[in-house]
Structures are given as structure tokens and as C-alpha cells.
Amino acid sequence: MGAEQVAERFAELYGSEPEGVWAAPGRVNLIGEHTDYNDGFVMPFALPHQAIAAVSRRTDGVLRLHSADIEGGVAQLRLDDLAPQSDAHWTAYPAGVVWALREAGHEITGADVHLSSTVPTGAGLSSSAALEVVIALALNDLYDLGLKRWKLARLCQRAENVYVGAPTGIMDQTASACCEAGHALFLDTRDLSQRQIPFDLAAEGLRLLVVDTQVKHAHSGGEYGKRRAGCEKGAALLGVDALRDVPYAGLDAALARLGDEEEIVRLVRHIVTENHRVEQVVDLLTAGRARAIGPVLTEGHASLRDDFRISCPELDLVVDTALAAGAPGARMTGGGFGGSAIVLTEAADVDTHTKAIEEAFAAAGFTAPRVFEAVPSAGARRLV
Numbered sequence: 312m313g314a315e316q317v318a319e320r321f322a323e324l325y326g327s328e329p330e331g332v333w334a335a336p337g338r339v340n341l342i343g344e345h346t347d348y349n350d351g352f353v354m355p356f357a358l359p360h361q362a363i364a365a366v367s368r369r370t371d372g373v374l375r376l377h378s379a380d381i382e383g384g385v386a387q388l389r390l391d392d393l394a395p396q397s398d399a400h401w402t403a404y405p406a407g408v409v410w411a412l413r414e415a416g417h418e419i420t421g422a423d424v425h426l427s428s429t430v431p432t433g434a435g436l437s438s439s440a441a442l443e444v445v446i447a448l449a450l451n452d453l454y455d456l457g458l459k460r461w462k463l464a465r466l467c468q469r470a471e472n473v474y475v476g477a478p479t480g481i482m483d484q485t486a487s488a489c490c491e492a493g494h495a496l497f498l499d500t501r502d503l504s505q506r507q508i509p510f511d512l513a514a515e516g517l518r519l520l521v522v523d524t525q526v527k528h529a530h531s532g533g534e535y536g537k538r539r540a541g542c543e544k545g546a547a548l549l550g551v552d553a554l555r556d557v558p559y560a561g562l563d564a565a566l567a568r569l570g571d572e573e574e575i576v577r578l579v580r581h582i583v584t585e586n587h588r589v590e591q592v593v594d595l596l597t598a599g600r601a602r603a604i605g606p607v608l609t610e611g612h613a614s615l616r617d618d619f620r621i622s623c624p625e626l627d628l629v630v631d632t633a634l635a636a637g638a639p640g641a642r643m644t645g646g647g648f649g650g651s652a653i654v655l656t657e658a659a660d661v662d663t664h665t666k667a668i669e670e671a672f673a674a675a676g677f678t679a680p681r682v683f684e685a686v687p688s689a690g691a692r693r694l695v
């Protein structure tokens with residue numbers, strides 16, 4: 312669905328043209344998983360799949376929300392009634408952003424919103440961040456708030472953490488707000504400093520496939536929070552602010568200090584080695600050696616599977632099948648427990664690898680996966 316259709320539907324619903332139309336993408340994370348709430352490094356890029364929002368201001372303290380993708384009419388909320396964890400529906404994401412903006416002291420007097428998104432939900436591709444960021448950007452423009460992209464991402468994270476109640480990091484919202492076409496975003500989640508790393512796989516005869524296993528996950532569930540709490544315990548035991556502060560060269564010594572805390576040892580080892588893998592991938596891409604990132608991605612998967620323990624049989628099957636078929640690298644991506652995997656392939660092998668994965672899923676009796684090629688796309692922007 313394009314900007315025009317979204318604007319037309321807005322006019323049908325609300326009886327006048329929208330003041331503008333904005334878009335914000337979903338993302339795939341290339342490397343750097345669960346590092347973002349440890350003040351570490353991540354490296355996502357934006358997908359062409361995006362949330363589009365047509366928005367107009369209101370002056371009467373009312374927020375009206377409608378989605379083309381979800382059954383149901385227009386939801387009408389009073390801004391003064393918005394309260395954390397009061398809403399278990401999709402409307403919590405846009406409403407949470409309005410709440411976070413108002414909480415931060417920005418004067419928002421209401422809005423009419425019509426949304427339509429092509430980001431698959433529950434697939435680990437940040438459909439919720441896309442919804443949050445598109446609303447934040449629209450309101451930033453319409454209310455002339457002058458907030459920088461990283462600040463909008465922070466407010467969206469607050470909406471997700473406090474209003475929705477999911478204890479996630481800052482990666483997804485920053486990716487949606489700040490990515491650039493043709494690049495991956497090297498983000499230091501401690502200070503949100505960023506570098507756009509040219510990421511043109513096609514030029515090197517490579518492709519990146521996203522395989523959505525169709526196994527749905529939810530980060531408000533307990534496992535994500537447990538990993539986060541375990542990492543915080545690890546940092547406390549090691550006497551550092553965050554696991555980011557444990558240098559790769561000092562990993563063995565740090566693990567020795569943790570002694571028989573077996574679970575914490577595994578979590579710490581994942582975070583420290585994963586930060587190192589992000590730096591390796593940045594160096595390889597910067598040196599024009601994209602093919603060589605394959606084994607680093609695969610090591611990342613093993614670490615998430617064995618140390619962080621957040622993979623699942625479907626994700627492992629994608630990775631094992633792709634590697635057996637000769638792919639240079641593959642790993643699960645996103646929060647884990649389902650969602651998507653990524654596969655780095657030679658351009659000529661896309662069809663063979665896709666077929667091998669589909670056949671392996673059928674043989675295992677799993678739901679058919681959805682496979683598509685990921686092209687690094689633009690971050691959030693105004694369309695009309």
C-alpha cells in the first residue's frame with residue numbers, strides 16, 4: 312500500500328485530507344544480538360517493509376487510531392486517560408508514543424491517525440518499532456517539536472518499555488528512525504553514536520535472505536526479561552556498569568571471576584563475544600570483504616543457541632540447512648524464541664537455498680517459512 316492509498320482511506324474515515332503521510336521501516340539485525348541493553352554494539356539495517364501513517368492534528372485532547380491491517384473500527388482515546396499498561400491491543404504502540412511525548416513535556420493536543428503496515432508481525436522484524444517511530448516522526452513534524460532522530464527513538468523505547476511493558480533495548484527504534492538505504496547502521500547503544508556502513512552485497516555477488524519461521528514470539532513474555540536480569544547480575548558481580556565494559560581480551564579472566572555461576576558465565580560470554588563480532592563485521596565490511604562475514608554470523612548463531620539459549624528448532628533448522636547447502640553464513644536474528652533467521656548466500660544460490668529450507672521445514676512437519684531477500688532500505692521519512 313502506498314502513501315496515496317493511505318491518505319485516501321484517511322479521508323474516507325475522518326472526512327478530510329490528512330496533513331501529511333509518513334513512513335517508518337521494520338529492520339533486520341545483521342549482528343549484535345541482546346547487546347543493546349548491555350550498552351553494547353548492534354548493526355541493523357532497514358527493510359523495505361514499512362508502516363505508513365496518515366496523520367492530522369486535533370485540538371480537543373482526543374486521539375483517534377485506525378489500522379488497515381487489523382479488524383475493528385476507529386479507536387478513540389482521551390489523551391488525559393492514557394496510562395501505562397492500560398491497553399493490550401496494537402493501539403498501545405501509537406498511544407504509548409503520544410503518552411511518552413506528553414510525559415516529556417511536549418504539548419500534543421490530539422491526532423487522527425490511519426496506519427497501514429507491511430512489516431510482518433511477531434517475526435522479529437520490528438513491526439512494533441515501525442509503528443512507534445512513524446507516529447513519533449509525524450507528531451514531531453506536525454507539532455514542530457524539533458526533536459532529533461535519536462531522541463525520537465528514545466521516546467519510542469520509553470513507550471515500549473513503560474506504556475506497553477516490554478523491557479526491550481534501543482536498537483529497533485533507532486534502526487527504524489536512523490537507517491539509510493544501502494547501509495547498515497553501526498550503533499553504539501551506550502551513547503547512541505552511529506556510523507553508516509556501506510552494505511552493498513549485490514555488488515559482491517551476494518544476497519541476504521530473511522527466513523521468517525512463522526514461529527511467533529513476544530518480548531513482553533518472561534524469557535527476554537530473564538536474560539536481561541541475568542546480564543545485569545553479571546555486570547554487578549563483575550563490578551562494571553554494563554557488560555559492554557568487559558573487554559574481549561579480558562573475557563577469560565572475567566569468566567574465572569564468576570566461578571560456578573554457570574548461567575551467568577554463559578550470558579556474559581555471549582554478550583562479550585557478540586560485541587566483538589559486531590566490531591569484526593564492521594571491519595570486514597569496511598575492508599570490502601563482505602563474504603568473510605559469513606562465519607562470524609554463524610558463530611553468532613551458535614552463541615545465541617548454546618550460551619544465550621534463545622534459539623528454537625525452526626531457527627536452528629534454517630541455519631543448519633543453509634550451511635549444509637553451502638551458504639557462507641547464517642544466524643537467527645532479533646529477540647529469539649521464534650521469528651526470523653538470516654542467510655548470507657551467493658546470488659546464484661538463492662533459489663537452491665530457499666528450496667532446501669522449504670523442503671527441510673516440510674520434512675520436519677513445520678509450518679512453511681516465508682523467505683524473502685532483504686535489501687538495505689531507507690529509514691523513517693515524510694512521504695507527503
Ligand code: GLA
Pocket residue numbers: 340343344345346347348479480481482483530645646647
Ligand atoms: C528485540 C528488542 C531489541 C534487542 C533484540 C535482541 O528486538 O526489541 O531491543 O534487544 O531483541 O538483539
